[in-house]
Amino acid sequence: MLNRLALAFALFLPMPAMAAPMLLRPAQVFDGVDPAPHSGWQVLVDGEKIVAVGPALAVPDGTKTIDLPGATLMPGMIEGHGHLFLHPYNEVPWDDQVLHEALALRTARAVMQARATLLAGFTTERDLGTEGAGYADVGLRDAIAQGIVPGPRMIVATRAIVARGAYGPKGFEPGVSVPLGAEEVSGIDEIVRAARSQIAAGADVVKLYADYHYQRGEPSRPTLTQAEMAAAVAVAHDAGRIVAVHAVTAEGMRRAIAAGVDTIEHGDEGTAELFRAMHDKGIAYCPTLSAGDAIARYRGWDGKAPAPAGVAQSIAAFRMAMAAGTPICVGGDVGVFAHGTNAREMEQMAAAGMAPPAVLIAATSGNARYFHLGDRLGRVKAGMLADLVAVTGDPTRDIGAVRHVVLVMKGGAVVLP
Template identity: 75%
Template sequence: MKWLVGIALLAIGAAPAPTGTVLLRPAAVFDGIDPVAHPGWQVLVTGERIVAVGPMLTVPANAETIDLPGETLMPGMIEGHGHLFLHPYNEASWDDQVLHEPLALRTARATVSARATLLAGFTTERDLGTEGAGYADVGLKLAIAQDIVPGPRMLVATRAIVAKGAYGPKGFEPGTPVPQGAEEASGVDDVVRVVRSQIAAGADVVKLYGDYRWGPGEPSRATFSQAEMTAAVSAAHDAGRIVAVHTSTPEGMRRAIAAGADTIEHGYGGTVEIFRAMAARGIALCPTLAASDAVSRYRGWTGGNPVPAAVVENRAAFALARSAGVPICMGGDVGVFAHGDNAREMTLMVEAGMPVAQVLLAATSGNARAFHLSDRGSVKAGMLADMIAMHGNPLKDIAAVGRVDWVMKGGRVVRP
């Protein structure tokens, strides 16, 4: 009953920080380090940190015990590419969300999406742009950190950055000011100014659009010049921020790699040479398989043959990247599809040929490494006590990660 009270307090922002010691006794532990489950392991938590992990632990007399029979315990998963201020495109188009939904409505919906994400077992989310909702993600991050609303730990990219004239919405009278889904910049000095202004406003991550469609019906083309891209990445790195680049064309990807980006998002048009260059520099790819899958289904695809060209291209690039040794980020572009269904990306990664253990590692320690998060992503002493549990063994059945039934964040049980 006291865990239910804790949840109620969490929902209204009054939950105290945990201070006691808790012993967790699941059936097995996947620690996010080894590609196996360890049967009989236990985990000892004091306050918000893990203090011991293993089969035989010395437990203080005053420790509380939580039994998780039949459950596999693992690190809280890390969503690598999400948009909490978007909701599925079959509910409202991207243009309608950006142009017609009030900011208060989008923020209220984002709080619900944040809660669904946490309860689904994703205790951290890298949110890559509010898509027209300004700096509202900074406020949501603060509300979660202050226990005003429940949600994952957030890394936010705020407005994201696009080359002037390259993004949207489009299709209005020329010269008419139209709200944009990202902040525009043009020229080296302006790009650096915008990077620094977003960091000053609270950005943890700088997101750049390395290519896009300049006009309706046109193919994507590289947008920022090499000089602009390099200057933006340099300014972000000088401030200790990582850089994510949305890019799917070979030229856009080449410029992002040369600039020293930390992750590339989508990468649908990547070539063998491009992916080898990414691997050589340790640049991770977020393939976002679930985004192309979801959009294709909204357009009528039911999963059979013929497979839509976008899905074929996405799967082929994913296979090329893996064969080249590119670090793989687990990120589905959630918001294109429903928040809380984040594990959809993991299922698609397995279906596309990635071994289950590698997918689980990507969603935990792999994403932590790619995003420079040294305090999470694995179950070991000293880490944040962000952990989840599910019935069965996800190493044998990836679908298990879609059935998370127990969540701990910072030593506090938020889903009992």
């Protein structure tokens, strides 16, 4: 009886109004693939998708027109390496964030940082570990997807996986257990168990640390073995997940490449040979130039030449990767520096010698392809999700234009202005 009454009552309720189609009319469109922008193009959006792109489109009655004079319309940018549960290290050191900030506090901050990311024009983020906040990124991802809070589409790595004894925080009595920034494993059985557990808990991507420093003041050294990483890769790929690997050392990179991972993060000690091997295997490289730059500035560097050794090494590795034709993603390790300033990585890449159109392609269709999202994101094309951003000026000439966001659309809904 109750079901019949509910149905009868529902028949008399007004149906929710369908959003009218929207015609976006910018000065030009960067489509995410062609290095040259298309002058005079328009984009028609109906529901959550792009339905037509080109000059002088025919539009249905009732279409709402949004004029964007002087603006470039482009795909929503994709942040390739972020940590929404971290905030800049010059505010609170990493150890203190992990050890002393309550989970509720970290989650509340992450909600605000997700909003800042979206309003900056980054409509998708690959979040590579909560750094001690457990599986809170799964909840944040789902809250965004359900429209409870605003933010980018999220691809999450949950806890990340490290070799036992290699990660932090450190500096405590050896017999005392302290909260850690990642899940520890030792051996193939344990890494397989951890990868499966994280996937079961909601991980979209498995994050591994191929190397790290065991004690403070020590250099990074390989930690996970090639066999351990290969076992985790097999589990992740069987489950349809990609594998991202923190690898700073040449040996850590070599093992990760041999294990068949999907992306390598940082790669400071990469060699021409290693980057050619990544090219040959289609492994994408996220250089995270901005993280090293930010940390150097926190330590007193004024940004002028000569750059500190670590910054110079990162730039040299990035240039070797470009020369080798290695697929390059845009990922700044945001959280080391402020969320919402994600464009900093794109500016760093351009300053290091990458042409602005190539940077834009990497941040849109490139990242979408590397993260297995290319069938629905990263391009201004009919049939794709309407994740779109308009910026003042021409970012194919001046990459800094991506900071001047005047419109953000996610899934056909305008979220800015």
